[in-house]
Amino acid sequence: MIRIRGCCPHDCPDTCATITEVEDGQALRFYADPDHPVTRGWLCAKVRPYLERVYSPDRLLYPLRRTGPKGAGRWERISWDEAIATITTRWREIIATYGAAAILPYSYSGTLGLVQMGICNQRLWNRMGASGLERSICSAAAHAAVMATLGARHGPDYADLLHSRLILLWGHNPASTAPHVMPFLRQAQKQGAYVVVIDPRRTLTARSADEHIQLRPATDAALVLGLMQVIFNEGLHDEPWLEAHSLGWRALRERAMQYPPERTSALTGVPAATIVALARRYATTKPALLKTADGVQRHQNGGQTFRALCCLPAVVGQYGARGGGLAFSTGGYAAWDGEALGHRRDCPPTPRIVNMNRLGAALTGEVRDPPIMALYVYGANPVTSSPNAGLIVQGLLREDLFTVVHEQFLTDTARYADLVLPATTQLEHTDLHAAYGHRYLQYNHPAIAPRGEARSNWDVMRLLAAGMGYTEPWLHESAEEAIRGVLDATRAKNPFLAGITLERLQAEGTVRLNLEGADVPFASGVFPTPSGKVELYSAAMAARGLDPLPDYVEPPALRERAARPDDERLIVLSGASHHFVSSSMANQPDLRAKEGAPFIEINPADAAARGIASGDEVVVENERGWCRLRAVVTDDVPPGVAVAPKGHWGSLSPDGRNINWTTPDDLADLAGQSTFHTNLARVRRVSRVREA
Numbered sequence: 001m002i003r004i005r006g007c008c009p010h011d012c013p014d015t016c017a018t019i020t021e022v023e024d025g026q027a028l029r030f031y032a033d034p035d036h037p038v039t040r041g042w043l044c045a046k047v048r049p050y051l052e053r054v055y056s057p058d059r060l061l062y063p064l065r066r067t068g069p070k071g072a073g074r075w076e077r078i079s080w081d082e083a084i085a086t087i088t089t090r091w092r093e094i095i096a097t098y099g100a101a102a103i104l105p106y107s108y109s110g111t112l113g114l115v116q117m118g119i120c121n122q123r124l125w126n127r128m129g130a131s132g133l134e135r136s137i138c139s140a141a142a143h144a145a146v147m148a149t150l151g152a153r154h155g156p157d158y159a160d161l162l163h164s165r166l167i168l169l170w171g172h173n174p175a176s177t178a179p180h181v182m183p184f185l186r187q188a189q190k191q192g193a194y195v196v197v198i199d200p201r202r203t204l205t206a207r208s209a210d211e212h213i214q215l216r217p218a219t220d221a222a223l224v225l226g227l228m229q230v231i232f233n234e235g236l237h238d239e240p241w242l243e244a245h246s247l248g249w250r251a252l253r254e255r256a257m258q259y260p261p262e263r264t265s266a267l268t269g270v271p272a273a274t275i276v277a278l279a280r281r282y283a284t285t286k287p288a289l290l291k292t293a294d295g296v297q298r299h300q301n302g303g304q305t306f307r308a309l310c311c312l313p314a315v316v317g318q319y320g321a322r323g324g325g326l327a328f329s330t331g332g333y334a335a336w337d338g339e340a341l342g343h344r345r346d347c348p349p350t351p352r353i354v355n356m357n358r359l360g361a362a363l364t365g366e367v368r369d370p371p372i373m374a375l376y377v378y379g380a381n382p383v384t385s386s387p388n389a390g391l392i393v394q395g396l397l398r399e400d401l402f403t404v405v406h407e408q409f410l411t412d413t414a415r416y417a418d419l420v421l422p423a424t425t426q427l428e429h430t431d432l433h434a435a436y437g438h439r440y441l442q443y444n445h446p447a448i449a450p451r452g453e454a455r456s457n458w459d460v461m462r463l464l465a466a467g468m469g470y471t472e473p474w475l476h477e478s479a480e481e482a483i484r485g486v487l488d489a490t491r492a493k494n495p496f497l498a499g500i501t502l503e504r505l506q507a508e509g510t511v512r513l514n515l516e517g518a519d520v521p522f523a524s525g526v527f528p529t530p531s532g533k534v535e536l537y538s539a540a541m542a543a544r545g546l547d548p549l550p551d552y553v554e555p556p557a558l559r560e561r562a563a564r565p566d567d568e569r570l571i572v573l574s575g576a577s578h579h580f581v582s583s584s585m586a587n588q589p590d591l592r593a594k595e596g597a598p599f600i601e602i603n604p605a606d607a608a609a610r611g612i613a614s615g616d617e618v619v620v621e622n623e624r625g626w627c628r629l630r631a632v633v634t635d636d637v638p639p640g641v642a643v644a645p646k647g648h649w650g651s652l653s654p655d656g657r658n659i660n661w662t663t664p665d666d667l668a669d670l671a672g673q674s675t676f677h678t679n680l681a682r683v684r685r686v687s688r689v690r691e692a
């Protein structure tokens, strides 16, 4: 028996370290590394049964070619040689007729590895001159806001929660989405820290908090400015810190003065007394940590909301304090060398960039000259996970579109492909992972041979490069060589990687980034912004034609609803499901059983007005589409708001649909961000209709 070190590849900040026990080429046990300081010997409910995923009878094991109409589910097995020849022949024809811009790669977060995601998102496509993809479905607005305000995505260790006296969990549900935060949070609470959850929904996390503030969706910027108003007004701000380390605090104070408690209360639905009390508590309890994540930005005003959140700790001088400041992402430490990753300098310019949130629109006419004629999907399941899914399906049904999907399973998206290629799981390929919730690098050794004829993303891209006749050596490196190249180039410029070599990673599995002198983010008081300060006033935002100060702007869709008192639409939020990561795992029978049927939470008042009782089937519908869900009547959600968690596969649901058939493909105010949560929809009861 041998033990192989690896890590969880899924889109989760915890990036757990794992151990696989292998005998005769079979993985027999899969468990958490007991010695890892964040994983600490346990995996979440989603990934504990990873071997069920790896050895699932539903795994794709061979390349498949469609034999019936698109989406009909009729396939024949073909060889890899034939698959690669078919794809590259078709691509060459498309390039000759339309140019390489007509080819669109589409990927997101099936795996977060340096090789299987990072390098695969760049090299082949850059060389080809294919259309670029604006990867803004998840976190683009927050990234842009953090960069503009603080200059880097640096964040503390979870263990630093033990130094916090006050923790604001703002639009973040770690009990589901970052479970390894929870033991630290519990311990902090036991030591006397006060925990406040700010979320329209009473989440699993909110249940164990000391206080839950149930604000109206998308009004967070107003609440932040309202807190600042009280803080400035009562002289509780840290003026010496602001003077020394920030830019524009007086202008921000002026802006905040527009948000006195009564007005803030009217905007947010939070009682004025609660706002005043929270502001005083936040300004006078130190260290105070504002911990947030990604959900809160998925509104039309998400960029400004995140700008406001980034500014708040500065007002009370909390940046640089252990246990204080902002905990959003640690993704900025490893910041891989862009040129080593993508070799852009050796490639033609990227002809254009297509926003991934507009996939359906892009496939059905929004993107022209040339139109998209070929789509290559890997590490993503857009029909399930991307907004306005009905329009995506309409695009995928185009007879003249050539679609290839590289997948572990026959997903809702793979069903519409012309060719399906089988992908490896994390136990079957090599990778290196940096985390966005902690500050360790994780090396993932392959534990077993690929099942069937599955191949890794990078191995397929090497075959495609060869088929296209591209001879650049950086398109043909092994995964290990590619990691070494990126690691060495990055280490030459990035002190956080000092002393970290491929050999060390391979031997140790988990290696802490070199944080000497930088353990507490921004402790030096210097910020990597152009001014060296926290940019409360942001010239970078102004240069984009945006408000240089954070402000609350009501999302246009919600303003429109507010103007029509007879409008019965609810705001349908669709954050994380507890037992899936986006749509990954949502096909595993045991996890589906634990999660239960796709549901929608609705407030008793809204339910009564619509004659809905718990357990009823309801239709959620708007101008984009509809889906059928099971009602859960609960005051976990406030009136006017409903919650239908993401991830359920349409193909495993009644009517072949999920909540993303209703979600908007509008873009937010910053960085082309998705706006899943600014989703207005009618909810009505259906009499029990035909069973699917």
Ligand SMILES: Nc1nc2c(c(=O)[nH]1)N[C@H]1C(S)=C(S)[C@@H](COP(=O)(O)OP(=O)(O)OC[C@H]3O[C@@H](n4cnc5c(=O)[nH]c(N)nc54)[C@H](O)[C@@H]3O)O[C@H]1N2
Binding pocket: 011, 012, 013, 109, 138, 170, 171, 172, 173, 174, 176, 177, 178, 198, 199, 200, 201, 203, 216, 217, 218, 219, 220, 293, 294, 295, 296, 299, 573, 574, 575, 576, 577, 578, 579, 580, 581, 582, 583, 646, 647, 677
């Ligand atoms: N179990 C599980 N874990 C996951 C995922 C998953 O699907 N399932 N997804 C992974 C991914 S891709 C990501 S990006 C992260 C996301 O991690 P989180 O951001 O923690 O998760 P979300 O559920 O997307 O959103 C968090 C909360 O935002 C709330 N919210 C929505 N609108 C508003 C608002 O206007 N104001 C405020 N204050 N709150 C609002 C939602 O009610 C939700 O509880 O989690 C990762 N981890």
Ligand SMILES: Nc1nc2c(c(=O)[nH]1)N[C@H]1C(S)=C(S)[C@@H](COP(=O)(O)OP(=O)(O)OC[C@H]3O[C@@H](n4cnc5c(=O)[nH]c(N)nc54)[C@H](O)[C@@H]3O)O[C@H]1N2
Binding pocket: 011, 107, 108, 109, 110, 111, 116, 137, 138, 139, 294, 298, 377, 378, 379, 380, 381, 382, 384, 385, 386, 406, 407, 408, 409, 411, 423, 424, 425, 456, 457, 574, 575, 576, 581, 582, 583, 584, 646, 647, 659, 660, 663, 676
């Ligand atoms: N309604 C609603 N929808 C949302 C959100 C929301 O809040 N509300 N959140 C959004 C967010 S935050 C995100 S990040 C996106 C995520 O959206 P996606 O990136 O599309 O993520 P998944 O749906 O999990 O699909 C990932 C797929 O990659 C496959 N995969 C895993 N590993 C590999 C590999 O090594 N190679 C290949 N080829 N395939 C692999 C998995 O089998 C899975 O089918 O979803 C978004 N969708």
Ligand code: SF4
Binding pocket: 008, 009, 010, 012, 013, 014, 015, 016, 043, 044, 045, 046, 047, 048, 178, 179, 180, 581
């Ligand atoms: S999904 Fe998150 S908590 Fe679960 S094993 Fe993976 S990294 Fe750990």
Ligand SMILES: [Mo]
Binding pocket: 011, 137, 138, 139, 294
């Ligand atoms: Mo995400």
